[in-house]
Amino acid sequence: MAKGYIHWDKLDNTANLFPVIAGESMTNTYRISCTLTEEVNPELLQEAVDIVTPRIKGFNLRLRTGVFWYYFEENGKSAPRVKEEDNFPCRLIHPGKNNSYLFRVTYFKNRINLEVFHVLTDGMGGITFLKELVYQYLRLAHPKLREIYGDRLSKDTSLNREDSFIKNYKKRSAPIYKFKRAFLIKGERLPYNGFGVIHGNMSVSSLKEVSKRRGLSINEYLVATFIWATYQEHYRFITKKRPIRVAVPVDLRSYFSSNTTKNFFVMVSAEFVPQKEEYTFDDICEITHESLRNQISKEHLEKIFSYNVSNEQFFAARAVPLFIKNLLIKLIYTRTALANTTTITNIGNIKVDEVYEPYIERFQSFLAFSKGQLLKATVTSYKDTLSYTYTSAWKDVSIQRRVFRQIAEDGVDVLIETNGVYYE
Amino acid sequence: MNRCNNCGVRIKDQTEQCPLCNGILDGNETGSNTYPNIIKRIRALTIVYRVLMLLCAVGLIADGAVFFFGGKILKFGVVFALMILYIMWLLRISFKDTATYLSRTLWGTFFAVILLIMIDQVLGYQGWSVNYVLPGGVIFVSVSLAIFKLINHRNWQSYIIFDIGLILVSVVTAVFIYVGIIDQPLVAEISILLIIIDFVATMILGGERAKNELRRRFHVR
Numbered sequence: 287m288a289k290g291y292i293h294w295d296k297l298d299n300t301a302n303l304f305p306v307i308a309g310e311s312m313t314n315t316y317r318i319s320c321t322l323t324e325e326v327n328p329e330l331l332q333e334a335v336d337i338v339t340p341r342i343k344g345f346n347l348r349l350r351t352g353v354f355w356y357y358f359e360e361n362g363k364s365a366p367r368v369k370e371e372d373n374f375p376c377r378l379i380h381p382g383k384n385n386s387y388l389f390r391v392t393y394f395k396n397r398i399n400l401e402v403f404h405v406l407t408d409g410m411g412g413i414t415f416l417k418e419l420v421y422q423y424l425r426l427a428h429p430k431l432r433e434i435y436g437d438r439l440s441k442d443t444s445l446n447r448e449d450s451f452i453k454n455y456k457k458r459s460a461p462i463y464k465f466k467r468a469f470l471i472k473g474e475r476l477p478y479n480g481f482g483v484i485h486g487n488m489s490v491s492s493l494k495e496v497s498k499r500r501g502l503s504i505n506e507y508l509v510a511t512f513i514w515a516t517y518q519e520h521y522r523f524i525t526k527k528r529p530i531r532v533a534v535p536v537d538l539r540s541y542f543s544s545n546t547t548k549n550f551f552v553m554v555s556a557e558f559v560p561q562k563e564e565y566t567f568d569d570i571c572e573i574t575h576e577s578l579r580n581q582i583s584k585e586h587l588e589k590i591f592s593y594n595v596s597n598e599q600f601f602a603a604r605a606v607p608l609f610i611k612n613l614l615i616k617l618i619y620t621r622t623a624l625a626n627t628t629t630i631t632n633i634g635n636i637k638v639d640e641v642y643e644p645y646i647e648r649f650q651s652f653l654a655f656s657k658g659q660l661l662k663a664t665v666t667s668y669k670d671t672l673s674y675t676y677t678s679a680w681k682d683v684s685i686q687r688r689v690f691r692q693i694a695e696d697g698v699d700v701l702i703e704t705n706g707v708y709y710e
Numbered sequence: 711m712n713r714c715n716n717c718g719v720r721i722k723d724q725t726e727q728c729p730l731c732n733g734i735l736d737g738n739e740t741g742s743n744t745y746p747n748i749i750k751r752i753r754a755l756t757i758v759y760r761v762l763m764l765l766c767a768v769g770l771i772a773d774g775a776v777f778f779f780g781g782k783i784l785k786f787g788v789v790f791a792l793m794i795l796y797i798m799w800l801l802r803i804s805f806k807d808t809a810t811y812l813s814r815t816l817w818g819t820f821f822a823v824i825l826l827i828m829i830d831q832v833l834g835y836q837g838w839s840v841n842y843v844l845p846g847g848v849i850f851v852s853v854s855l856a857i858f859k860l861i862n863h864r865n866w867q868s869y870i871i872f873d874i875g876l877i878l879v880s881v882v883t884a885v886f887i888y889v890g891i892i893d894q895p896l897v898a899e900i901s902i903l904l905i906i907i908d909f910v911a912t913m914i915l916g917g918e919r920a921k922n923e924l925r926r927r928f929h930v931r
Contacts, residue, residue, distance in 0.1 A: 292867075292919070294926050310806075321744075350868070352927045359926065362864055371746050382810030386865075394746055478752045483745070484729065486719070604930050687717060687730040694718035701711060703722040705745035708729040 293360040295347070297405065299451040299595050300549040304405040305349060305356050306612045307619055307657070311479075313378040315390075318412045318633070318651040318666070319399040320420050323644070326393040327427060332368040334423040335391050338415070339365035341439060344407055344447055344547040345415050348386035354608055356405075361386050368392065371399060374481035375705070376654035376677070379403045391419070396647070398423065404549070409633045409651065410537060411547040414443055416649075417638060424645050431641065440639055450544040455595040456588065468531035468627045469524050470658045471516070473680040476707055483705040484683065485650055486674045486690045490635070490667050492698045500571050505632045506556075508665055508674055509534060510574040512630060513558045514567050515688030529559040533626040534578065537634075538591070541584045552590040554581040555626060567692065623657040632665040643669075652677045661685065683708060712737035759805045766798045788832045796825050815854050816872070823847040840886060841894040845901035848879055852905055859912075867916060867923040873909045880905050 297305075308314045340346050348361040363385040371394040379390050379401065388403040400416045407415075418439055425432040439445075476482055490504070497507035513530050524530055533553045544550055556577045558570065581587075603611075636649045649668040652675045656662075660679035665672065674693075676686045694700050711720040712735035714728035724741040726734060773791050777784060799821060803814055823843055830839035855873065859866040880902045886892040887899070913920050 292922065292926075296929075350926065351871075352929055354928065354930045357926055357929065372751070373748055374752075380810065382812065395744065397744065478749065478756055480749075487722075683730055690719050690730060691717050700719040701722055702714075702717075702719050702729060703744055704729045706723065706743060706747055707749065709723075709725055709727070710749050 292362075293343075294350075295358045295447065296449065297356055297358065298449045298548040298550070299591065300408075300551070301405045302356065303615060303619060304403065305351075306615045308378065308403070308405075310378050312656050313376055313654045314404045314656070315376045315379055315401050316404060316409065316412065316651065316653045316664075317375050317399055317401045318409065318416050318649065319397050320416055320649050321397045321647045322420075322424075323396070323647050324427070325396055326398055326423075328368055328370065328393060330426045331391065331393055331398060331423055332365075333426055334419055335368055336365045337437065338419050338422050339387070342415050342418060342443075342547075343445060344411055345387070345389055347388065347406065348381055349388060349403075349405060352608060354605060354611075356608070363387075366390060370394060374479075375399070375483065375652070376401060376481065389415070407547050408535075408537070408549045408551050409631065410539065411549075412651075413633065413636055413649075414547060417636075418443055420646065421639065421642055424642055428645070435641065442639075444545040444547055446544075446546045447548055448544070448546045449548060450538065450542060450546045450550040451591050451595050454538075454542045454544070454588065455592040457592065457596070465621050465625055467528065467624045469516070469520065469528040470624065470627060471520070471661050471680065471685070473682045475660075475679050476681050477710065480679065480707045481654075481705070482676075482678045482680070482683070482707045483652060484676045484678075484686050484690075484708075485703040486676075486686075486693065487648075487701040487703065488672050488674065488693065488698045490670045490672045493672055493693075496693075496696045496698055500568070502571055502575050504672070505534070505630075505665065506575050506578055507571070508632075508663070509556050509578070509630050510567070510571045511689045511692050512628065512663060512685070513556065513574060514570045514692060515685045516627065517558065517560075517565060517570065518688055519684045524558075524560055526559055526561075529557055530627045531558075531625060532556045533629040535629070535631050536582060536587060538587060541587055552587055553626075553629075554578065554587075554590070620657060623659065626659060628659050628662055629653065629656070630663045630665070633667075635667045638668075648673065650675060655679055681708075712739050712741060755805070759801070762801055763798060766794050766801070769794050785832050785834075789829050792825050792828055792832075796821060812858065812872075816851065819847045819851050819854075837893060840892050842897050844886075844892075845883060845898040848876060848883065848901040849897075849904060852876055852901070852908055856908065867919050870909075870912060870916070870920060870923050871927055873905070873912060876905045877909060 304314045346361050347358040350357050350359050366384045366387040366389070368391045371392040379388055381388060384390060388406045390401040392399045398420060400412060400419065402412045421440060422437070425435065425437065493504055493507070497504045500507060502510065509532050512532060516530050517524055533555050535551045535553055538550045538552060539545065556574050558573055631653060633651050638646055648671050649666050650673045651666040652664045653662045655677070662677050664675045666675070667673070690700050690702065711722060713720050714731065714733055715736050716731045716733045717728055719730070721728060721735055722741055722744070723729065724743050728735055770791055773787050777787050800818070826843045827839040830836060855869050859869050862868070883892070883898050883902055887895045892898050
């Protein structure tokens with residue numbers, strides 16, 4: 287490649303949204319963290335970040351503003367500085383303060399945190415980077431691992447950066463997003479723009495047993511607990527006009543045989559519209575199950591993203607100046623964002639190379655807030671431990687309380703861990 | 711681990727109370743916190759910021775009171791008020807850790823020019839703001855961009871888009887000269903010349919890299 291040539295790349299269909307709507311109050315970042323069995327050494331972690339960042343091209347990027355579109359450009363600067371965690375999680379990643387990188391690495395005691403601006407990649411891409419970072423860190427901290435395994439990237443790591451939305455959409459389809467406003471949780475906010483985190487750690491096998499007993503998958507069961515808790519706490523405000531709607535992101539890679547590290551997911555939603563006076567938890571489980579099962583088929587998922595992609599491919603739309611596009615995107619986003627009460631993301635069960643297993647205790651993840659959704663949940667599991675994490679800007683924790691009480695009542699041992707903001 | 715008997719869950723944190731129901735926990739274990747206590751630091755910073763903002767607000771109120779009870783508009787009162795508003799804005803971006811040196815320079819200059827034009831108006835419009843301050847601001851930004859290009863030499867081409875922005879400002883300046891709003895055009899003409907030379911030099915010396923930057927910036931997918 288000619289000297290001075292800078293690699294650049296277009297944003298994927300979903301990523302186009304994030305730079306437009308990102309701000310201090312809606313940072314569009316997510317955190318995935320890995321807790322080790324030993325205390326983190328910051329110098330070695332910095333060295334690991336320095337080694338891994340240039341090798342994972344999907345992270346060695348900076349975001350640029352074009353006249354018609356945003357785009358990525360190769361980032362030749364030194365890797366972002368590792369810092370001890372000293373602020374609320376998932377704050378806005380401002381490239382100007384981070385060597386233009388769109389991710390942040392912090393640590394606290396035994397935990398390594400990776401915070402990623404969603405424009406770069408979804409959870410799968412974040413996990414890939416974090417795993418490589420942790421492997422590299424462990425190889426530096428334990429030279430015997432380095433001697434045996436060298437500094438190569440793991441064989442499970444993908445560096446693919448194709449836009450799988452473009453590759454897999456077939457024809458223009460009608461919009462199937464729900465625009466009608468859902469019930470939105472409101473209340474008193476935490477002081478100092480606080481960011482509350484509550485992890486509920488539990489056994490995967492116990493949870494599987496409980497879910498199976500109710501005829502649900504783990505994900506359906508956890509979504510059902512949220513709907514149940516919200517229904518119980520805000521009974522009077524949940525009506526046919528304002529139903530509970532939970533956005534559930536679905537990773538499309540397995541449906542379309544993709545291993546891209548760009549964003550490749552769509553949102554489906556579990557909906558609870560009250561039709562009678564009283565509901566039991568069993569009723570809610572059944573409604574959640576029906577609502578989600580009907581939407582998760584390859585054809586339906588393809589329809590969801592085909593509408594967006596076909597709009598983006600329309601030339602007249604492509605040539606509209608970015609600032610006008612941004613206004614339209616913001617307008618459409620505001621309508622769709624208020625159509626969901628919350629988002630519950632399941633990152634899935636994270637697997638690591640066997641040799642590193644003894645050094646890793648658990649993985650956790652969570653999301654920043656978005657418009658109308660100041661309470662969100664994420665599910666992450668590693669080995670037999672599942673973390674059901676709630677992030678919230680609200681002082682009131684009644685929904686979280688109902689959720690974890692329900693799970694405990696069903697016979698699962700729940701271990702609660704918070705970031706301390708609820709004790710102030 | 712200590713246990714909350716109301717919620718039926720165990721609590722890992724170093725606390726006596728349940729974070730879910732505020733009930734007292736059962737058990738004598740110390741627990742451990744897995745997140746840093748950051749509230750203290752954020753509280754201290756917030757207090758400093760609020761005290762400084764309060765001082766500015768008191769200044770504005772006092773200024774308003776002088777106007778209200780004095781019964782007539784005092785030119786210097788308006789100038790004072792505008793300056794306090796500018797200081798408040800500077801405070802805001804200084805405490806905002808996401809503001810970059812580039813955005814601080816561009817917006818800081820922009821608001822300073824607007825402030826001085828307003829002050830010129832309040833003091834009976836002598837024209838010094840458009841004759842000297844406006845083109846002076848443009849020259850300041852142009853020189854700043856040249857310095858940024860040197861400092862950030864690895865990505866000097868990133869600033870070309872701002873050079874284009876300055877050319878647009880120069881067009882406005884030229885229109886001001888043409889219609890007579892700027893009646894002492896020397897500084898304005900120097901600013902236009904400087905910007906054009908800077909842009910042409912950047913494009914010629916930058917070669918492929920500069921052209922590729924424009925291709926990327928103007929790509930239509």
